[in-house]
Amino acid sequence: MKNRRLMILGMILLLINCCLPLVTAAEEKWAGVDDTVVGKYAKEHGREKRVSFINTDQGDLLLFVFLLAGVLGGFTAGYSWCLLVNKEARLLPTPKQKP
Amino acid sequence: MKSFLVVIFLIPIVCAAPAHAMHISEGILPFNWALFWYLVMIPFLALGIRKLRASAKEEISFKPLVGLITAVVFVISCMPIPVPTAGTCSHPCGTAISAILLGPWISVVVAAVALLIQALFLSHGGITTLGANVMSMGIMGSFAGYFVFRLLRRMRLNLGVAGFFAGIVADWVTYASTSAELASGIRGTTPFFELFWQILLSFIPTQLPLGILEGAITSGMIVLLYKKRPDLLVSMRVIKAEEVEA
Numbered sequence: 137m138k139n140r141r142l143m144i145l146g147m148i149l150l151l152i153n154c155c156l157p158l159v160t161a162a163e164e165k166w167a168g169v170d171d172t173v174v175g176k177y178a179k180e181h182g183r184e185k186r187v188s189f190i191n192t193d194q195g196d197l198l199l200f201v202f203l204l205a206g207v208l209g210g211f212t213a214g215y216s217w218c219l220l221v222n223k224e225a226r227l228l229p230t231p232k233q234k235p
Numbered sequence: 236m237k238s239f240l241v242v243i244f245l246i247p248i249v250c251a252a253p254a255h256a257m258h259i260s261e262g263i264l265p266f267n268w269a270l271f272w273y274l275v276m277i278p279f280l281a282l283g284i285r286k287l288r289a290s291a292k293e294e295i296s297f298k299p300l301v302g303l304i305t306a307v308v309f310v311i312s313c314m315p316i317p318v319p320t321a322g323t324c325s326h327p328c329g330t331a332i333s334a335i336l337l338g339p340w341i342s343v344v345v346a347a348v349a350l351l352i353q354a355l356f357l358s359h360g361g362i363t364t365l366g367a368n369v370m371s372m373g374i375m376g377s378f379a380g381y382f383v384f385r386l387l388r389r390m391r392l393n394l395g396v397a398g399f400f401a402g403i404v405a406d407w408v409t410y411a412s413t414s415a416e417l418a419s420g421i422r423g424t425t426p427f428f429e430l431f432w433q434i435l436l437s438f439i440p441t442q443l444p445l446g447i448l449e450g451a452i453t454s455g456m457i458v459l460l461y462k463k464r465p466d467l468l469v470s471m472r473v474i475k476a477e478e479v480e481a
Contacts, residue, residue, distance in 0.1 A: 146447070165322055166317055166322065166323065166324050167323055167324065168315060168323065168324050168325065169323055169324070169325045169437075169438060169441050169442075170258060170260060172323055172437070173434060173437040173438055174258075174259060174260065174263065174413070174417060174434075175260070175263075176437075177417060177421065177430070177433070177434055177437075178263045178417070178421055181421040181422065181423055181425070181430075182421075182423070183262070183263050183264075183265070183420075183421050184262065184263075185260040185261065185262055185263060186260070186261045186262025186361070187261070188261050188354070188358045188361060188362075189261070189355070189362055190355055190356060191358065192356060192357065192358050193358040198357070198358060201356055201357055202313070202357060205309070205310075205313065205352070205356070205357060206310060206314075209306045209307075209309050209310040210306070210310065212302055212303075212305070212306035213302075213303055213306035213307055213310065215302070216299040216300070216302035216303035216306065217299075217303055219296075219299035219302075220296055220299050220300060220303060220463075220464060220467065221463045221464060
């Protein structure tokens with residue numbers, strides 16, 4: 137019964153979502169909402185996006201930086217998860233607890 | 236276990252690409268508003284760092300948990316997810332999960348670290364707008380998600396459902412806050428509420444389904460931790476000890 141209600145709620149939300157783009161359709165396909173919403177309204181009110189202090193948005197450099205960030209983030213998450221669920225790692229004393 | 240680690244490791248590699256969403260970019264907010272949001276952020280951040288230090292001394296598993304959550308928030312909040320019904324891309328925030336597990340104050344620190352790295356190296360957000368971005372994602376998102384989770388748990392809803400709605404609310408509140416920050420900063424002579432509703436309405440087609448996705452991610456992570464480390468959820472005061480025994 138609960139699952140049925142949740143499914144109906146999900147269907148209604150999906151239906152509303154399908155209708156909303158008719159009002160606010162994005163001009164460019166798969167653009168981030170930063171451009172289609174934040175950037176658009178800022179520009180309309182005379183505010184423009186400035187180049188970042190460390191500008192990595194140059195050619196494929198940004199892709200490289202994102203890839204590197206993804207690798208480091210994924211590794212950190214995986215390693216921390218391993219420490220959390222691995223019983224042996226969990227039982228290791230912290231440096232302060234060593235005799 | 237190994238396959239789970241491989242999936243965690245591979246998802247960001249496969250999906251990582253430049254994305255811009257709730258982050259307010261460099262230079263969009265006028266100086267006075269950027270400064271105002273910094274001043275609002277600082278006390279939350281200071282208290283969060285203090286609580287982080289205190290909690291790290293109490294619980295041995297706290298540091299790996301903070302590491303896991305920070306990495307998850309960082310990756311999730313710069314991972315573009317295409318929304319076919321809207322034709323745009325955006326990202327979840329991940330602050331609901333960090334607020335539930337670490338508490339809303341420490342969640343502010345986690346979000347600030349993630350947003351600072353993104354602003355410095357990923358051209359994602361900005362240093363001048365860091366205060367505003369931490370306010371919407373770190374403070375508003377964390378506290379909204381945390382209170383919804385606590386409220387629903389007090390109403391005796393199960394862990395997964397409470398996490399699901401906390402994730403949804405945290406995401407939607409984050410974007411509502413961004414709309415308010417943007418409207419107040421750039422409005423000029425336009426009435427605040429007129430611009431606020433315009434911006435909020437423009438976010439809805441993308442964030443409505445993404446909020447639901449964020450709810451599912453939050454719920455999934457909490458249930459997974461409950462299955463793997465229920466003792467950790469007890470020590471983090473997410474659940475009571477009696478619930479584990481039952």
